[in-house]
Amino acid sequence: MSEKKSTVIIVDGDHPPILTDHSDTILESLEKQNIEVHYHCREGFCGACRSKLISGEVDYKTDPLAYIDDDEFLPCCCIALGDIKIKLV
DSSP states (O other): OOOOEEEEEEESSSOOOEEEEEEETTHHHHTTTTTOOOOSSSSSSSSSSSSEEEEEEEEESOOOOOOOOEEOOOOOGGGSSSSSEEEEE
């Protein structure tokens, strides 16, 4: 059985699209491609990695405690449910 993969497109900067799967958080997938994301806790507590979700859906592995707006997500504790477009803040 193969792992489901999703494409993450970063709309700001000149990063190529990256592939992510459900075994990695979006933050871990970005780090594997040497894309720098500001973070502190890696567990959804601090909100330092807050980013904008332009399109697509994410699912949280851990419910975040940090405040986020409706169009934001925390890459440290979520996975992509399909192809997504994001803006790193």
